């Protein structure tokens with residue numbers, strides 16, 4: 001009898017659990033997390049000018065200043081966005097002066113209105129609404145849209161606007177930006193941005209997401225890393241308004257989009273026929289960056305302070321907490337890399353308490369690495385014996401270089417115990433070519449302190465040339 005009762009209890013419990021799971025799936029029960037939690041975990045720089053709490057009445061006033069972007073379901077196919085004409089500096093100044101006069105005249109009622117508003121906000125937190133004004137358009141709370149950025153550096157009649165995806169969440173929170181294909185031949189990140197952005201329901205999002213899937217449209221269309229003038233865009237940030245083509249594009253991207261971000265993930269791939277294990281490159285001597293990196297689950301992290309001109313370096317200098325994410329190889333679409341990148345970005349959004357998911361993220365576990373490069377000592381054709389992500393011990397043969405004329409073969413042996421976090425694809429190599437990037441398991445503290453000491457700096461060769469540039 002007792003056994004029978006136990007059995008029934010188990011059965012009822014199982015039925016109840018299944019029912020709750022179904023309810024969760026149907027979004028009847030919202031996984032809860034408080035506003036308070038999100039404010040304590042999100043320590044990004046404040047960007048009050050672009051992202052502030054206003055009441056619904058204020059929103060109407062704002063709407064007059066910037067055209068409200070259409071609320072588009074990002075899952076739906078939509079026409080190409082068109083750039084909004086941003087008024088010139090003089091026009092903006094005149095407008096601001098006019099606005100100031102109006103505000104002065106109506107100062108007292110506005111104050112009273114504000115007080116009333118604050119009270120209402122305190123009474124009902126969920127009633128708070130945020131505006132996000134970017135690229136001359138206002139994106140209301142709980143909506144998503146496609147905007148267009150035009151760096152104005154081409155024959156205007158031929159100008160091809162660069163699509164920008166924006167999701168403004170229901171609750172106040174940080175603005176996370178994703179940029180991809182700054183190098184036009186780096187494709188995996190483009191798909192990561194699509195998968196992340198199109199999987200978000202604005203009404204469930206805290207904060208905002210801005211995604212630029214293809215920054216370097218010029219290079220992308222030619223299958224090239226570079227801009228049309230052969231310059232590397234990722235060496236010109238933050239850029240100058242009157243500089244070279246690259247410098248102007250960099251300046252436009254930086255001022256019109258990047259300056260809105262609290263956090264930025266710049267997506268890249270290995271370059272010059274090298275394949276990278278999904279990894280974060282971050283300046284781990286910056287405590288804000290360390291905190292951000294701790295939110296990524298199951299991804300390799302390599303310390304690198306960044307070079308001048310890189311978007312990552314310029315953004316960090318401007319107070320935008322930025323890391324680079326490396327995924328695979330250029331000119332390829334690699335499903336396993338895309339899955340790893342998408343997972344890592346989603347884990348970060350979960351850990352920043354920006355987006356609730358069915359499952360709990362738990363404690364994120366990035367894997368910290370110091371690293372060395374193994375160079376080729378003799379020229380020939382490289383054939384790898386090992387693959388990306390493989391564990392290697394000291395002395396393991398990673399690959400063999402064979403001279404096609406003399407038939408002489410040279411083994412490439414791992415100088416250390418570790419993981420292959422980057423490697424050249426099979427190709428013709430010459431002496432000095434950096435073929436394998438081997439990660440040595442490390443800790444946060446150690447990876448920073450050994451930088452520039454006994455180990456060769458991560459990806460800078462003796463002459464300062466980047467081996468695997470971002």
Ligand SMILES: [Zn+2]
Pocket residue numbers: 182183186267268269271469470
């Ligand atoms: Zn790149």
